[in-house]
Amino acid sequence: MNTNRHTEQSGGPTRRQFLKQTATAAAALAGSGLLKPRLFGQAPSAGVTGANNRIGVAIIGLGKGIGMNHLEGILANAAANNVAVVAACDLFSIRRDWAKQKAGLSDADVYADYRKLLERKDVDAVLIATHDPWHARITIDALEAGKHVYCEKPMTRYLDEAFQVYDTVKRTGKVFQLGAQGCSAAAWHKAAEIIRNGDLGPLVWGQGFYNRNNPKGEWNYTIEKEASPETIDWKMWLGPVPERPFNADTFFRWRKYYPFCAGLLGDLVPHRLLPLMLATGNPQFPVRVVCIGITPVGTDKNTPGTPPRDVPEHVQLEAEFPNQFMLTVGASTVNAKSPGFVIYGHKATLEIGNMGEKLKLIPEREFSDEIDPLDLPNLQPSEDIRMHEKNWFDCIRSGKQPNGNIELAIRAQTVISLAEISDRLKITCLFDEKTRKITTADGKEIKPLTYGSIPGQS
Numbered sequence: 145m146n147t148n149r150h151t152e153q154s155g156g157p158t159r160r161q162f163l164k165q166t167a168t169a170a171a172a173l174a175g176s177g178l179l180k181p182r183l184f185g186q187a188p189s190a191g192v193t194g195a196n197n198r199i200g201v202a203i204i205g206l207g208k209g210i211g212m213n214h215l216e217g218i219l220a221n222a223a224a225n226n227v228a229v230v231a232a233c234d235l236f237s238i239r240r241d242w243a244k245q246k247a248g249l250s251d252a253d254v255y256a257d258y259r260k261l262l263e264r265k266d267v268d269a270v271l272i273a274t275h276d277p278w279h280a281r282i283t284i285d286a287l288e289a290g291k292h293v294y295c296e297k298p299m300t301r302y303l304d305e306a307f308q309v310y311d312t313v314k315r316t317g318k319v320f321q322l323g324a325q326g327c328s329a330a331a332w333h334k335a336a337e338i339i340r341n342g343d344l345g346p347l348v349w350g351q352g353f354y355n356r357n358n359p360k361g362e363w364n365y366t367i368e369k370e371a372s373p374e375t376i377d378w379k380m381w382l383g384p385v386p387e388r389p390f391n392a393d394t395f396f397r398w399r400k401y402y403p404f405c406a407g408l409l410g411d412l413v414p415h416r417l418l419p420l421m422l423a424t425g426n427p428q429f430p431v432r433v434v435c436i437g438i439t440p441v442g443t444d445k446n447t448p449g450t451p452p453r454d455v456p457e458h459v460q461l462e463a464e465f466p467n468q469f470m471l472t473v474g475a476s477t478v479n480a481k482s483p484g485f486v487i488y489g490h491k492a493t494l495e496i497g498n499m500g501e502k503l504k505l506i507p508e509r510e511f512s513d514e515i516d517p518l519d520l521p522n523l524q525p526s527e528d529i530r531m532h533e534k535n536w537f538d539c540i541r542s543g544k545q546p547n548g549n550i551e552l553a554i555r556a557q558t559v560i561s562l563a564e565i566s567d568r569l570k571i572t573c574l575f576d577e578k579t580r581k582i583t584t585a586d587g588k589e590i591k592p593l594t595y596g597s598i599p600g601q602s
Contacts, residue, residue: 199537200266202231202291204258204282205274206239208365210296210323214271217530219247225537230266233258235377238370256377258282262289269540271533272296273323275398276405277383277595280305287316292540294533296323297414298406299553303561303592307580310554319539322548324418324556325532329500330523333547335423335487338505343515344489347424347469352416352485354408355476361443362457362477363399363411364450367392384595393450400444400453402601406564407455408475409435413563416485417473418548418556419500423487427555428465429577435461435563441478454601461563471559491515501526565593568601 201218205211211234218229232243233255240254247253255261262270262285269292272282280300286293293313299322300306313320326332338344356362371392378390385403388394398404399411421427437456444452460474485496491511495504505518532547539546562573562582573590574583582590591597 197226197541199225199227199540200230200264200268201227202233202261202264202267202270203229203243204233204261204270204272205278205296206232206234206236206243207273207275211239211273212242213529214273214533215243215247218271218533221530221534225534227537231255231261231264233261235381236371237375238368257380259285262286262291267291269294269319269536275381276301276410277385277403280309281383283309283320284312287312287318287320290316290318292319292536294321294323294536297418298410298560299557301405301410302594303558304594306554306557306561310550313550319536319543319546320550320553321532321536321539321546322414322418322550322553322556323529323532324414324548325529326415326419326500326527327422327547327552328532328535329419329527331496331500331503331520332419332423334503334520334523335494335496336425338494338518339423339487339489340425343492343505344487344494345491345511346489347467348488348490349470349472350420350424350485350487351472351474351483352420353474353476353482354412354416355474355480355482356412357480358477359443360446361400361450361453363397363453364444364447365396367396371395386596397450400450400455402454402568402598403595405455406560407453408437408457408459408477409461409560409564409567412475413459413461413473413560414556416475417471417559418552420471420473420485420487421556421559422547422552423494423496424469426467427552428467428469429555430463430559430562430575431466432464432572432574433461433559433562433566434572435459435567437567443478456567459563459567461559461566463559463563497523497526499527561592565590568593568598 203211203215206215215229218227222228229247231253232247232249234240235256243249244254261267270286272279272293272295274282276298279295283293283295300309373390376395394401399407405411437459439457441457442452443457444450457478458476463471485498487494492505492507492515495506501523503520503523507515507517535546558575562575566573571584574585582592584590
């Protein structure tokens with residue numbers, strides 16, 4: 145007997161009815177921002193800002209691109225979000241000067257040392273857009289200082305740091321948002337709703353890709369002529385990375401080099417991995433991860449004066465989860481063609497737009513009498529940094545968990561960190577979430593990579 149029709153006869157809604165009833169409502173919910181990820185049992189933030197109180201925000205890290213983008217965007221939407229940029233911090237004096245002018249800050253409002261900034265009582269929340277080695281330390285210090293945190297992806301440079309952040313967020317109860325803005329796009333939340341309802345049946349496989357093609361080498365950003373040991377606090381910038389001489393190429397193009405970044409795994413993969421894990425409706429820690437990275441082109445030769453990268457130009461990871469769902473995420477800087485986002489289940493398949501702006505449910509032929517197809521072409525919002533910032537501010541006031549919450553963040557970072565270990569050590573990594581230990585298939589324990597663990601490359 146068809147179980148759905150049996151349910152219908154007993155008075156409950158069928159999966160078919162569920163889809164019909166919610167298809168029209170989904171677009172409206174998406175536009176209102178009400179499609180939220182499943183929470184994971186975390187207690188609301190303690191001492192959240194009142195609904196009518198202005199949130200004082202500080203930006204730590206003002207690099208061209210993401211840091212400047214955040215400052216400009218928060219300023220542009222300050223009235224709508226009832227927030228104010230009250231302070232900023234960067235180790236490059238030119239960027240501090242820019243922040244003063246752009247945000248109308250005084251000399252006393254800009255800092256070279258973030259620790260002084262965290263002492264301010266008018267700072268309720270900090271947005272961290274530094275390079276990766278500083279993510280963990282600044283996040284933990286900010287949480288301990290009673291601040292809410294938005295930290296750009298990746299969550300941390302290495303896995304041990306990620307669990308330190310996780311434990312601190314859980315203990316302090318502050319609102320943590322990871323800067324993977326795709327998590328605020330509506331299609332992923334609708335997908336999670338459909339999957340939790342059982343309309344895909346047992347999950348089988350998911351895939352997502354973030355591909356570019358930069359003939360001059362991805363991340364070979366312009367080196368600003370003002371950069372020097374006199375204008376940049378190089379020793380502070382290195383942070384936990386082993387000491388080395390000042391190098392302007394490294395300062396501006398750090399994503400190319402392992403001591404500072406996992407390359408594609410740290411920069412592009414999170415934009416695809418986190419939304420896909422959110423879309424499963426119940427993100428899990430991985431139990432097995434394998435990754436291969438290659439450098440087939442050597443594009444850095446086309447930018448004179450820059451060394452070749454030591455991170456790959458193309459990577460692909462495979463992750464297995466406890467429910468035997470398998471996830472493939474690829475990223476490239478040498479070919480821009482993308483196969484797209486798909487989540488395959490036993491009963492149906494979900495195709496999702498690259499920006500989370502559309503969704504299509506396609507039943508398997510064998511289950512077409514049980515599940516109706518569904519096509520939502522105009523879901524809003526699409527992937528948007530401003531929407532992700534707003535979600536953070538809203539959750540600071542409400543005490544709810546944001547779209548890039550700490551539970552999703554730690555699970556995704558575990559996949560990313562295991563993928564880096566797998567690629568660099570050329571092994572398959574098995575993970576036990578209870579012990580937080582990594583082993584090989586024969587039971588040999590593998591210590592997580594950290595600063596200096598691979599001489600010359602970390």
